Amino acid sequence: MDNDDQLDRLERSLITGRINRRAFIAGAVATGLVSSTSAQALADDLDQARITQDRNTRALKRAYDYVVVGAGSAGCALVGTLAKRDPSAQILLIEAGGWDKAESVNNPGLWFTNLGTERDWGDVAIPSPGVNNRAIPEHTGRVIGGGSSINATIWARPFKADLDHWAEESGDKRWGYRHGLELLKGAEDWQGKPNKKYRGTGGPVWVQPSADPLPLATAALDGMREVGLPVLEDLNGEREVTGNGFGYMNQIIKDGRRQSMARAFLYPVLKRDNVTVLANTQVNKVLLRGKTAVGVECVRNGRKRVFRARGEVILSTGGFNTPKLLMLSGIGKAAHLRDHNINVEVHAPEVGENVQDHILHGGCLYESPAPIQPRNSAANVSGYYKTDPSFELPDVSLVQIEIPYASEVIAAQYAPPPNTWALCAGLVAPKSRGTVRLASANPGKRPVVDMKFLSHPDDVAALERSIEIARSVAATAAMKPHVVREVAPGKTLVGAELANFVRNGATTYFHSSGACRMGKDDRAVVDAELRVNGVNNLRIADSTIMPRIVAVPTMPACVLIGLRMAELLTESRRAS
Numbered sequence: 404m405d406n407d408d409q410l411d412r413l414e415r416s417l418i419t420g421r422i423n424r425r426a427f428i429a430g431a432v433a434t435g436l437v438s439s440t441s442a443q444a445l446a447d448d449l450d451q452a453r454i455t456q457d458r459n460t461r462a463l464k465r466a467y468d469y470v471v472v473g474a475g476s477a478g479c480a481l482v483g484t485l486a487k488r489d490p491s492a493q494i495l496l497i498e499a500g501g502w503d504k505a506e507s508v509n510n511p512g513l514w515f516t517n518l519g520t521e522r523d524w525g526d527v528a529i530p531s532p533g534v535n536n537r538a539i540p541e542h543t544g545r546v547i548g549g550g551s552s553i554n555a556t557i558w559a560r561p562f563k564a565d566l567d568h569w570a571e572e573s574g575d576k577r578w579g580y581r582h583g584l585e586l587l588k589g590a591e592d593w594q595g596k597p598n599k600k601y602r603g604t605g606g607p608v609w610v611q612p613s614a615d616p617l618p619l620a621t622a623a624l625d626g627m628r629e630v631g632l633p634v635l636e637d638l639n640g641e642r643e644v645t646g647n648g649f650g651y652m653n654q655i656i657k658d659g660r661r662q663s664m665a666r667a668f669l670y671p672v673l674k675r676d677n678v679t680v681l682a683n684t685q686v687n688k689v690l691l692r693g694k695t696a697v698g699v700e701c702v703r704n705g706r707k708r709v710f711r712a713r714g715e716v717i718l719s720t721g722g723f724n725t726p727k728l729l730m731l732s733g734i735g736k737a738a739h740l741r742d743h744n745i746n747v748e749v750h751a752p753e754v755g756e757n758v759q760d761h762i763l764h765g766g767c768l769y770e771s772p773a774p775i776q777p778r779n780s781a782a783n784v785s786g787y788y789k790t791d792p793s794f795e796l797p798d799v800s801l802v803q804i805e806i807p808y809a810s811e812v813i814a815a816q817y818a819p820p821p822n823t824w825a826l827c828a829g830l831v832a833p834k835s836r837g838t839v840r841l842a843s844a845n846p847g848k849r850p851v852v853d854m855k856f857l858s859h860p861d862d863v864a865a866l867e868r869s870i871e872i873a874r875s876v877a878a879t880a881a882m883k884p885h886v887v888r889e890v891a892p893g894k895t896l897v898g899a900e901l902a903n904f905v906r907n908g909a910t911t912y913f914h915s916s917g918a919c920r921m922g923k924d925d926r927a928v929v930d931a932e933l934r935v936n937g938v939n940n941l942r943i944a945d946s947t948i949m950p951r952i953v954a955v956p957t958m959p960a961c962v963l964i965g966l967r968m969a970e971l972l973t974e975s976r977r978a979s
């Protein structure tokens with residue numbers, strides 16, 4: 404363990420009460436990274452956060468101004484921003500998972516080892532015919548920080564076309580690119596080449612270009628240039644407007660450690676009296692009086708508890724849990740609720756509809772002449788391309804992965820050797836849409852996730868185009884030193900064979916979105932101010948409100964949703 408790691412561990416141990424202040428200072432000075440004075444200042448800060456949270460959670464109140472459920476990407480951005488902006492507002496943040504202490508959370512190279520652990524809700528989509536009836540896992544984070552604590556750390560901001568579409572769907576131009584860019588720039592602490600037009604510095608989210616990329620990654624970019632793909636110095640910025648561009652990824656990694664949205668937004672407000680974070684507490688129901696949300700019912704330490712909201716309840720529980728929670732609370736399609744003997748409080752026909760995710764194809768595989776030591780989160784180059792300039796969004800996307808990334812079918816069929824890397828085709832603008840339904844009225848049961856992957860023929864065609872381009876990049880002179888042979892598919896596939904390779908290789912990016920669509924029409928689940936239609940004092944801020952999934956990894960879009968919610972709540976409170 405290096406000294407940075409030691410300091411990081413000490414910080415976490417102090418904040419979660421595992422060591423005392425004296426042990427922290429002694430340990431911090433011993434790392435050689437901080438002087439005794441700055442160790443004391445740091446301890447003051449962390450100690451204060453711990454003392455405040457200890458005190459607040461021991462003296463829980465019956466009612467708070469805001470009850471926010473879910474400390475994920477959006478929830479952390481919301482609470483961190485709101486707590487500062489409105490210090491008089493008492494905020495309760497309830498999270499089902501535990502604190503983000505695990506090494507696999509903090510070390511970005513270990514992100515995938517969180518999958519299938521207690522930090523993952525562990526959903527698996529039911530078999531979809533479009534992927535040859537395979538049941539594909541749909542992981543989501545269950546820990547402080549949510550997805551941002553277990554994800555692949557990629558920071559890719561939405562396209563202009565994504566956000567302008569949201570503005571059109573919601574009827575509110577503040578959801579458009581112009582305002583979205585302003586909010587995301589304000590959130591960023593960009594470490595790459597300065598760019599006033601597109602990038603922000605000094606904000607809470609540490610973002611850096613892939614640190615110290617492998618020659619393999621550099622060669623991939625050279626190969627892309629060779630086949631005529633546009634390679635950019637920064638993968639955020641210009642790409643958002645043109646819809647085209649490849650480059651080194653942006654990542655939320657600082658000194659080799661993950662900077663989750665909990666780290667960015669939540670930790671800095673933990674020492675505020677107006678914030679109480681309840682970890683290891685699962686909300687099972689939103690409580691309604693008539694058509695007004697008045698609080699939540701949850702389970703903490705095996706005991707049922709109720710917390711009231713004087714103001715509003717905000718659900719930030721993510722891709723599958725938000726529709727589930729609404730339905731358990733009697734808000735959903737009436738017939739479906741009745742099937743589970745749940746009282747229909749509000750007939751909301753689209754709760755659990757419109758669900759989307761990106762497809763990552765695993766994949767086109769290449770044997771390297773030498774073993775590969777992956778850098779950062781093992782994926783450092785990616786990009787987007789419109790094969791027809793008239794397309795609104797890119798149909799082609801590629802991600803280079805420095806391990807043999809393959810679906811279970813492709814892995815079994817091609818048996819890639821360990822020193823294999825992948826150039827994965829990505830489907831970032833899917834047309835297929837699925838559903839989330841209750842399996843049972845028992846909150847302990849996971850919902851039925853039917854993603855209907857690749858049910859739209861355009862999705863298969865787009866992946867076929869990406870695969871063709873991936874293979875042409877891997878065949879360039881620039882890539883020659885890194886390719887002993889193409890392991891998969893190993894030959895040019897056409898027609899049904901190619902479609903089958905697409906369907907067998909499909910996996911997801913774990914970007915579940917859209918189950919509680921925002922729109923200006925009556926059927927939409929939330930309106931432009933993210934209020935649940937038909938219910939007072941209940942709003943949603945998470946990936947589920949996307950009318951259409953953004954064509955990039957979803958964490959920054961979720962941060963944007965959290966930031967926008969903080970704006971909306973502050974405006975409402977001022978107006979009242």
Ligand SMILES: Cc1cc2nc3c(=O)[nH]c(=O)nc-3n(C[C@H](O)[C@H](O)[C@H](O)COP(=O)(O)OP(=O)(O)OC[C@H]3O[C@@H](n4cnc5c(N)ncnc54)[C@H](O)[C@@H]3O)c2cc1C
Nearest residue numbers: 473475476477499549550554555557686721945946956958
């Ligand atoms: C393995 C993986 C890799 C990914 N890689 C990337 C990437 O590299 N880049 C990127 O941009 N995106 C990535 N994503 C997606 C991204 O992390 C998510 O889209 C994003 O975190 C979603 O934000 P959210 O606020 O909607 O929900 P989440 O971040 O999922 O947060 C929801 C929170 O609510 C809590 N919760 C749920 N139900 C309850 C309940 N009933 N009571 C209390 N708490 C509850 C959950 O435990 C969770 O902490 C990845 C996701 C995963 C899972």
